[in-house]
Amino acid sequence: MAGTLAEKVWDAHLVRRGTDGSPDLLYIDLHLVHEVTSPQAFEGLRLAGRPVRRPDLTIATEDHNTPTLNIDRPIADLTSRTQIDTLRNNAKEFGVRIHSLGDADQGIVHVVGPQLGLTMPGLTVVCGDSHTSTHGAFGALAFGIGTSEVEHVLATQTLPLQPFKTMAININGDLPQGSTAKDIILAIIAKIGTGGGQGYVLEYRGEAIRKLSMEGRMTICNMSIEAGARAGMIAPDETTFNYLKGRPHAPEGADWDAAVEYWKTLKTDDDAVFDAVVDLEAKDIEPFVTWGTNPGQGLPLSGNVPVPAEIADENDRIAAERAIEYMGLTPGAPLRDIKVDTVFIGSCTNGRIEDLRAVVDVIKGKKKHDDVRVLVVPGSARVRLQAEAEGLDKVFLDFGAEWRNAGCSMCLGMNPDQLKPGERAASTSNRNFEGRQGKGGRTHLVSPLVAAATAIRGTLSSPADLANDEALANA
Amino acid sequence: MEKFIKHTGVGVPLRRSNVDTDQIIPAVYLKRVTRTGFEDALFSAWRNDPEFVLNQDAYKTGSVLVAGPDFGTGSSREHAVWALKDYGFRVVLSSRFADIFRGNSGKQGLVAGVVAPEDIELLWKVLETNPGTEVTVDLESRTAHAGDVTVQFQIDDYTRWRLMEGLDDIGLTLQNESDIAEYEAHRASWRPKTLPAKHEPSVHIEAARPVDGSDD
Numbered sequence: 001m002a003g004t005l006a007e008k009v010w011d012a013h014l015v016r017r018g019t020d021g022s023p024d025l026l027y028i029d030l031h032l033v034h035e036v037t038s039p040q041a042f043e044g045l046r047l048a049g050r051p052v053r054r055p056d057l058t059i060a061t062e063d064h065n066t067p068t069l070n071i072d073r074p075i076a077d078l079t080s081r082t083q084i085d086t087l088r089n090n091a092k093e094f095g096v097r098i099h100s101l102g103d104a105d106q107g108i109v110h111v112v113g114p115q116l117g118l119t120m121p122g123l124t125v126v127c128g129d130s131h132t133s134t135h136g137a138f139g140a141l142a143f144g145i146g147t148s149e150v151e152h153v154l155a156t157q158t159l160p161l162q163p164f165k166t167m168a169i170n171i172n173g174d175l176p177q178g179s180t181a182k183d184i185i186l187a188i189i190a191k192i193g194t195g196g197g198q199g200y201v202l203e204y205r206g207e208a209i210r211k212l213s214m215e216g217r218m219t220i221c222n223m224s225i226e227a228g229a230r231a232g233m234i235a236p237d238e239t240t241f242n243y244l245k246g247r248p249h250a251p252e253g254a255d256w257d258a259a260v261e262y263w264k265t266l267k268t269d270d271d272a273v274f275d276a277v278v279d280l281e282a283k284d285i286e287p288f289v290t291w292g293t294n295p296g297q298g299l300p301l302s303g304n305v306p307v308p309a310e311i312a313d314e315n316d317r318i319a320a321e322r323a324i325e326y327m328g329l330t331p332g333a334p335l336r337d338i339k340v341d342t343v344f345i346g347s348c349t350n351g352r353i354e355d356l357r358a359v360v361d362v363i364k365g366k367k368k369h370d371d372v373r374v375l376v377v378p379g380s381a382r383v384r385l386q387a388e389a390e391g392l393d394k395v396f397l398d399f400g401a402e403w404r405n406a407g408c409s410m411c412l413g414m415n416p417d418q419l420k421p422g423e424r425a426a427s428t429s430n431r432n433f434e435g436r437q438g439k440g441g442r443t444h445l446v447s448p449l450v451a452a453a454t455a456i457r458g459t460l461s462s463p464a465d466l467a468n469d470e471a472l473a474n475a
Numbered sequence: 476m477e478k479f480i481k482h483t484g485v486g487v488p489l490r491r492s493n494v495d496t497d498q499i500i501p502a503v504y505l506k507r508v509t510r511t512g513f514e515d516a517l518f519s520a521w522r523n524d525p526e527f528v529l530n531q532d533a534y535k536t537g538s539v540l541v542a543g544p545d546f547g548t549g550s551s552r553e554h555a556v557w558a559l560k561d562y563g564f565r566v567v568l569s570s571r572f573a574d575i576f577r578g579n580s581g582k583q584g585l586v587a588g589v590v591a592p593e594d595i596e597l598l599w600k601v602l603e604t605n606p607g608t609e610v611t612v613d614l615e616s617r618t619a620h621a622g623d624v625t626v627q628f629q630i631d632d633y634t635r636w637r638l639m640e641g642l643d644d645i646g647l648t649l650q651n652e653s654d655i656a657e658y659e660a661h662r663a664s665w666r667p668k669t670l671p672a673k674h675e676p677s678v679h680i681e682a683a684r685p686v687d688g689s690d691d
Contacts, residue, residue: 039508294495382675
């Protein structure tokens with residue numbers, strides 16, 4: 001029977017098909033664990049006297065709480081330290097592999113899985129973190145779960161799940177120069193809204209997607225949750241196989257051949273039917289920024305802050321009024337005139353090596369704007385090492401940026417890296433919610449290229465603006 | 476888990492859409508390692524505003540939250556459900572919930588009922604006109620009743636059954652132990668295992684220091 005990619009992966013993991021409205025029971029191939037959403041799950045196991053069923057399909061890292069400075073010293077924040085100590089103790093007690101702060105494989109859980117070669121096509125991947133959708137870039141069915149489900153997977157290596165609907169998102173044609181994967185996903189969310197993907201697994205398709213690197217594909221799948229979808233997927237291809245080959249946990253020898261043969265079948269059949277289809281023309285996708293307080297409140301950088309009075313839908317109008325007030329913006333003002341205080345480069349959305357290289361291409365030989373603080377936080381310790389091997393750290397330091405240790409950092413401000421009240425950031429992260437990056441902080445979501453240009457000009461900008469500045473200066 | 480059949484309590488009108496989980500409970504409260512004691516964290520940023528609905532005497536003891544569309548978007552944190560429950564909420568009604576939040580609710584005995592947008596509006600009017608009005612939520616008939624308004628809500632059959640029976644998911648799943656073992660016996664050898672651990676050579680990671688030369 002014809003099937004979509006998501007349905008094929010689902011069916012391959014059926015332990016038991018549900019009957020009479022009860023959910024299907026699905027096997028979980030890989031369970032990623034971090035310190036914030038796991039303590040109560042391990043506590044639940046302990047209280048029930050249950051072991052972790054498959055420690056060999058489970059891996060933990062420390063990321064949300066970890067400081068990005070002085071990582072060789074005890075963590076200053078006592079509650080953060082307790083939470084990390086709790087994870088270390090739980091990992092030890094239950095026999096779970098852990099990569100702790102200071103370890104070369106520590107980092108954001110969604111950066112670590114792929115770089116170790118644990119994330120592969122055709123897997124089911126879960127984690128107590130909504131950005132688990134990132135791993136869908138490999139053609140895995142990957143989604144965030146709550147702490148009760150974390151406990152459930154630890155105890156049973158399965159999850160009871162109601163089937164998802166499927167949505168195709170076609171990005172047709174070629175992306176213009178200067179537009180990136182981040183701009184694609186921000187444009188998608190602006191089009192379908194923060195609830196548009198609810199109940200669906202999204203499959204990103206089309207030429208523009210096929211031409212993206214694995215890093216770009218991860219950026220897109222990462223933010224599926226911002227469109228309301230628990231999971232986003234991209235069918236695996238040669239780009240995927242080349243990324244995986246030779247990674248520490250990638251299959252070898254006959255296993256590799258068998259895996260690739262299977263992975264090649266993981267695509268939506270030509271006659272399969274999606275429950276919904278959305279089309280976007282890649283040529284229309286410009287550098288995109290958010291102006292409001294949810295990721296759907298975004299516009300091309302060339303646009304203006306919306307005028308609420310012009311918004312017909314009452315809920316949207318009220319939301320826009322509230323967002324514009326919180327963000328301290330003027331309706332109708334050009335987005336390019338918005339001055340920022342901080343530029344944050346990092347997160348599971350844009351904290352991989354390719355993202356850092358893209359920033360360096362823009363800033364090399366330049367200095368940051370005097371009024372802007374620039375924070376560069378690699379997604380993992382390995383990304384930091386790779387960047388240092390390529391000399392990228394020197395470029396960041398010469399530019400005037402801070403070069404930090406790995407972690408989630410200012411994406412959600414659980415560690416000391418936070419915005420102050422009223423402070424405004426251009427951030428390569430994934431959420432612009434009120435107070436997300438620090439109480440009273442204001443967030444504009446941007447691509448690494450826009451972040452880099454903004455750090456130079458001090459106002460929301462793209463590399464094209466830098467080129468215009470240079471042309472004017474030379475005229 | 477405690478059984479849920481019917482509940483009557485003060486209704487709280489929350490006239491906001493896109494109430495994300497960062498608003499329900501900011502990340503700073505997620506550092507705790509316990510499962511209870513999150514009542515102070517609920518809507519913490521808004522609780523400073525005297526005008527906020529939960530700061531008004533009539534609504535303070537609320538246990539049925541009636542919210543705008545797209546409630547519970549964003550992060551997967553189950554702490555959002557714990558905070559609502561710890562405060563005293565037993566039910567949230569909205570015209571649309573984020574998937575993960577809805578799933579988390581069902582596992583913790585919080586009823587997340589989907590109500591048509593026009594019915595949410597009717598409930599809001601009742602609760603705003605007569606602050607302190609009680610709402611009766613009947614899971615059996617899937618109805619919510621306040622003043623002279625009765626509305627239907629949707630909740631999937633399986634979640635409803637589990638809530639009404641007060642059943643624990645893990646116990647239910649472990650009844651399928653033989654099916655799980657059978658599946659595991661046929662798992663392809665290329666599928667990854669985290670143990671024994673494989674990785675690139677371990678190397679020392681330099682600690683970054685503050686740029687201003689300070690020691691903290």
